[in-house]
Amino acid sequence: MSLAFKTLSFGIKKAPPKKNESDARNNRKELSTITEDSLQKFDELREKMIGTVETKKKKDSKKKKMAKKASIQLLSSRKRQYESDEESENDVEESTGAVEKKMQKLLDDIRRSNRIFTWGDHLPNIILRFSDSNLSPNLLKKLSEYSIRQPSPIQMQSIPFMMERRNVLASAPTGSGKTLAFALPVIEEVLGLKQRADYSSTKTSKLLVIVLEPTRELAAQTYTEFVKYCDGSSISVANFSGEETDIGTADILVSTPNRIVFHLDKIDTSALRWLIVDESDRLFEVVEGQDKCFRNQLGAIYKACDAKCTRVAFFSATFSHEVEKWCKENIDSIGMVCVGERNSSNTSVKQELTYCGTEDGKKIAIRNLLRTSFKPPALVFVQSKDRAVQLVKLLSAIDSNLKVDSINSGKSDKERDETMERFRRGEIWVLVCTEVLGRGLDLSDVGLVINYDLPTSIVSYIHRVGRTGRAGKSGHAVTYFTDTDMKYIKSIATVIRQSGFEVPEYLLEMKKVSRDTKKEMLKHAPKRHKIAMVKEQVIKRKKMLAKAAAEEKKESVVEMKKNISKPTPELKKKKMIKKKKL
Numbered sequence: 001m002s003l004a005f006k007t008l009s010f011g012i013k014k015a016p017p018k019k020n021e022s023d024a025r026n027n028r029k030e031l032s033t034i035t036e037d038s039l040q041k042f043d044e045l046r047e048k049m050i051g052t053v054e055t056k057k058k059k060d061s062k063k064k065k066m067a068k069k070a071s072i073q074l075l076s077s078r079k080r081q082y083e084s085d086e087e088s089e090n091d092v093e094e095s096t097g098a099v100e101k102k103m104q105k106l107l108d109d110i111r112r113s114n115r116i117f118t119w120g121d122h123l124p125n126i127i128l129r130f131s132d133s134n135l136s137p138n139l140l141k142k143l144s145e146y147s148i149r150q151p152s153p154i155q156m157q158s159i160p161f162m163m164e165r166r167n168v169l170a171s172a173p174t175g176s177g178k179t180l181a182f183a184l185p186v187i188e189e190v191l192g193l194k195q196r197a198d199y200s201s202t203k204t205s206k207l208l209v210i211v212l213e214p215t216r217e218l219a220a221q222t223y224t225e226f227v228k229y230c231d232g233s234s235i236s237v238a239n240f241s242g243e244e245t246d247i248g249t250a251d252i253l254v255s256t257p258n259r260i261v262f263h264l265d266k267i268d269t270s271a272l273r274w275l276i277v278d279e280s281d282r283l284f285e286v287v288e289g290q291d292k293c294f295r296n297q298l299g300a301i302y303k304a305c306d307a308k309c310t311r312v313a314f315f316s317a318t319f320s321h322e323v324e325k326w327c328k329e330n331i332d333s334i335g336m337v338c339v340g341e342r343n344s345s346n347t348s349v350k351q352e353l354t355y356c357g358t359e360d361g362k363k364i365a366i367r368n369l370l371r372t373s374f375k376p377p378a379l380v381f382v383q384s385k386d387r388a389v390q391l392v393k394l395l396s397a398i399d400s401n402l403k404v405d406s407i408n409s410g411k412s413d414k415e416r417d418e419t420m421e422r423f424r425r426g427e428i429w430v431l432v433c434t435e436v437l438g439r440g441l442d443l444s445d446v447g448l449v450i451n452y453d454l455p456t457s458i459v460s461y462i463h464r465v466g467r468t469g470r471a472g473k474s475g476h477a478v479t480y481f482t483d484t485d486m487k488y489i490k491s492i493a494t495v496i497r498q499s500g501f502e503v504p505e506y507l508l509e510m511k512k513v514s515r516d517t518k519k520e521m522l523k524h525a526p527k528r529h530k531i532a533m534v535k536e537q538v539i540k541r542k543k544m545l546a547k548a549a550a551e552e553k554k555e556s557v558v559e560m561k562k563n564i565s566k567p568t569p570e571l572k573k574k575k576m577i578k579k580k581k582l
């Protein structure tokens with residue numbers, strides 16, 4: 001594989017009810033549409049297939065015996081029997097082919113109804129049940145313990161791909177179970193390897209899997225998911241982005257790229273089976289002038305993972321043409337899976353655009369929204385850490401009962417972890433955050449996402465609103481825009497309309513934004529007035545006026561004093577005359 005990485009309410013006075021995990025599990029929805037009917041039909045066809053194959057096998061051995069006897073005895077009656085057997089064998093083959101065709105049609109129909117699109121050579125069939133995928137009984141037991149009953153569309157297709165050890169590029173909507181789509185086949189493979197006697201004698205302490213995530217929070221979440229499914233097995237999982245600085249004897253390592261790059265010389269990748277690049281389009285991003293941008297870090301890791309047995313899997317909710325192109329050019333026999341429309345937002349999230357006119361309009365809008373239709377917890381996105389702090393101040397000042405906090409890059413790792421934990425426990429109802437939390441986080445109870453500041457790209461919009469409406473639940477996302485945002489709004493309005501929600505017609509008819517403007521917006525979000533309370537602004541203004549008045553007064557007094565101390569020519573004359581007289 002060649003590496004072509006170029007540097008290229010308020011009003012809510014009671015706390016939200018704390019949901020325990022088993023409630024959440026029991027309410028779990030199916031993410032795929034596989035009807036009981038089609039499952040039954042599939043089972044019947046499979047039975048038939050097994051039956052016909054068995055019959056064929058029996059006939060085969062019988063045929064061999066008969067042929068032998070016939071050739072020895074050359075009995076004409078026996079020979080006739082042998083010939084009739086040959087005819088019935090053709091019947092069996094025919095019926096096997098017919099059953100196979102029917103089965104294929106059924107699977108293709110289910111694939112279509114679940115909007116699973118695939119590209120590549122020798123595509124494996126989808127699975128309809130986890131048990132169809134050769135997962136070990138312990139993993140199947142874990143799935144049922146967590147009430148994961150039916151594979152989601154992305155799992156239906158990418159699990160068989162990865163079980164065949166194929167390189168994979170996969171894209172599926174936010175909250176559709178991509179983590180398990182790669183975690184299950186990877187864990188199964190590691191389990192299999194560790195059970196092999198020759199492996200345990202020779203390859204101890206060699207790393208088998210690396211999972212890359214763009215943020216510490218996401219690495220911690222994926223690590224927890226792996227631990228859940230590896231619990232009770234001999235597999236050891238490490239989160240390199242957390243407290244750990246030594247990978248020790250880990251079989252599976254979850255990390256942000258920078259930590260791996262830093263320790264690359266100490267990591268033995270000679271037995272690595274999988275390199276998983278989650279949020280792949282994000283990890284492909286180049287930041288001009290930044291040596292340490294994700295793309296360069298990923299390039300260095302990819303280069304180091306060059307063992308023959310290493311396979312690569314790329315997953316994301318958004319499909320970047322750049323990643324696709326790179327994969328096609330550089331990875332042999334890659335299988336591609338895309339669930340639903342490319343780069344579309346999750347249709348289980350009800351999406352709204354709210355025109356607020358000015359920054360002050362946004363303050364009124366958020367106050368009204370939280371006072372009326374708000375069921376905590378909610379996530380509010382702003383464009384910078386300063387604005388996150390300002391918005392927390394504003395919201396707490398509007399209602400001191402509202403439990404609000406922020407998470408942003410200005411906080412220490414420890415503070416960020418603690419805030420996340422409090423949010424997960426339900427102690428924070430409104431979490432104001434920057435793009436840091438935009439991707440991947442599975443905060444299953446979040447029912448409302450507010451884009452207080454307009455996202456700077458549709459990719460960012462799709463990931464942000466995807467923090468709600470997860471695992472088949474419904475969600476609500478509100479996006480504010482002002483006159484300043486008008487020139488960027490069209491693309492987001494289009495994504496919302498494509499997901500089936502109403503947007504004012506005039507927004508869709510607006511002029512398209514040029515590529516340069518889009519690039520500029522990605523680099524620098526629009527300049528906005530500070531988010532300050534109206535009261536605070538008044539006080540500030542009063543203080544400013546008082547200060548100016550005081551300064552003015554001071555200046556005039558000084559001037560007066562100067563005038564007093566500086567004698568005028570007449571005064572000087574008078575003083576001289578007085579002196580002479582004396």
Ligand SMILES: Nc1ncnc2c1ncn2[C@@H]1O[C@H](COP(=O)(O)OP(=O)(O)OP(=O)(O)O)[C@@H](O)[C@H]1O
Nearest residue numbers: 150151152174175176177178179180317440442471
């Ligand atoms: N087959 C399934 N049936 C029901 N729930 C599932 C299934 N698979 C995963 N889930 C649950 O769905 C939720 C979302 O899964 P996950 O975080 O993997 O989504 P994702 O597709 O990676 O989203 P994102 O693009 O935002 O990262 C999790 O809580 C997970 O436990």
